[in-house]
Amino acid sequence: MPQREPWLGWIYVAPLLLVLVPFFVAPILVVIAVSFVESDGFGGIIPTFTLANYVGLFSAKLTLGLYLATFKFTVLTWFFSLVIGFWVAYFLVFHVRNPLLALGLFLLCTVPFWTSNIIRMISWIPLLGKEGLINSALLRLGVIGEPLEFLLFSGFSVVVAYVHQLTIFMIVPIFNAMARIDKRIVEAAVDAGASRLDIMRLIILPLSKTGIALGSIFVVSIVMGDFFVIKVMSGGGSASVVGAFYEDIGVLQYPPAAASAVVLTVVVTVIVALMLRTVDIRREIAR
């Protein structure tokens, strides 16, 4: 076999580099640089090296509060989208016998995603409001005497909107992972006397791990990096990490906002790295 030219490798990665360097590496370097300078209070920066932005960030109780609030929504959204996504994928792969029908049903799952995220979020408001459909129905049925206020402008409505928006990101990779499971393994397990729980625990779950990890990465990084759903669905009653530094940008305080963004990037990177440690994505995908 002839020795591969060293430059050939560079050609292979060139397209990716062409996208990543100008659109990811360069901007993030700028953000990192700005996070170490001082703000002049009028949108300008004073080019002196300072750690003040980070010191301010780590010494504020607010930061902890913001992260706790964001983690809360992340974990809840992750949990519900995983439970729903897993069972939908499981049903499609193992219970729908006709592959064409399974594919059709799978595509059906994507139908709600043909409209914009924002519309799907906003349409919950008339449903969940004090005078919304659910409250009016319950009131008329006499189930409740007072409208349920927790339905809207609450943590509940934030999670509902996120789960509605993000479950598809769980379904797709889990469906994909499950579809690769050789059905004969399941049959063999049944023949060997395995219970349904054993099959789930020892075969399906381990073999769907990649899908679960991929889906989780999507969901977690999207929720951690979002502020709009929290802002609208909590009725402004809850804050988020991104929401807080967006307010800084609103008054042109770029350096503290940049420091916040850098810290968030590091946090999300660590979380994603931990998730990746649970599965070897490369090997699993090549499987």
Place this chain on the structure above:
Amino acid sequence: MVSDSKSSNGNSISPAAGRKRGVSRRAVVGGGAALIGSAAVPGAPTIWAQEIKDIELRHVGVSYSVVKAIGDQASKDLGFKVTMQNLDTSAAINRFVTQPNTVDIADLEGWQSKLATKRGVIQGIEVKRIKEFDNILPIFTKGEIEGHKIPRQGISPYEAMYIEKPDATELHEGVTEWATFLPQVYNADSIGYRPDLVGHEVTEWKELLDPKFKGKAAILDVPAIGIMDAALCFESAGLISYGNKGNMTKKELDFTVEKLIELKKSGHFRATWTTFDQSVQLMAAGEVIIQSMWSPAVAAVRVKGIPCIYAPVNFKNGKEGYRGWCNGMGLMKHLSGKKLDAAYEYLNWYLSGWQGGFVARYGYYSPVPSTAKKFLTDAEWQYWYEGKPAPSVINDPYGVAMEQPGAKRDGGSFVERVTNISCWNTLMDESAYMNKRWNDFKVA
């Protein structure tokens, strides 16, 4: 939400739109443009018409101030294209500062004009070139009206109005030949409430804090102005007296935010709102019955047939008063030559009345009421500016009936409302700290 709605009006050269401005240059241009190619038209206007027809001015700002219908009318009247682009307050100022060349006319609030001046992204407006400048109300040009000194809490438009030289980066105290921005629309903000559910007349900010309205009140969630609404409430309730509500000290900020957190924890606020539409929805859907609000939002609730009143919060015992705001147009630094000329044409058109009439129909004011008056019916003038009972049905800017005969504008006449402004939208010296504390309130 950041939305960029672009308007366009391509074929804008129409025979001089029938407006009563005497034989203006525009009229000549309109006629000339129709005859391009014919040698019969004498030199100058044709050249001007040909040169300006390719000009496009991008007027960028918030949706309640930069309105597509106004841009369309300007394009029609002026013979060149004006494109209106909308962004939210924070996205707008960020764009002016970081991408100044993508904007021609920046729509600025007083405090934004101060920022833009500091950053050197705008150029001074030569006052002499503004035809109606002397007719602009002295609220803006001199900081007073009818002998009443306009309060300087926050950043009043007058304070942000002048610079000494066209390229100065510091505001100047007192009248000069150069303006930072040209005021175009303004109002006095207070509380909106549902009279049917509140049950009595509201004339004081402290009503917003009344425990009776627990779980049914809302406040504006734009930190810089939300905190001022909160301050007006706490001052009205006698909890604190501020040195300057528009430029609080750290201690005052702490007090204000702690109080807000207390209220939030007790479940006082049903929600906070950021956009005009949200405030309308909150009120119309019965989620809240009292909240800090903007005038057209109150009108929008009323158009739905739901009673809603804009509380008149006239000064009382040195407390209360409206929170005033004003948007004006700034010329970006990169404008020069023909484009700068066109920009001045546009500024002059803006103050010539059509726009003043348009915004009056949703409750905002023009800095040159004398020209706006020509574009309003007598009934509209009496209702919106004089605070008299409407002699006939009052329509909104798009022709939908809004008020029945006999209805009176909340808060009374123009003069009564503007002389009761107690503070102006602002950017505090401690804005970074204020933001942090506001987020403490949000996350609590």
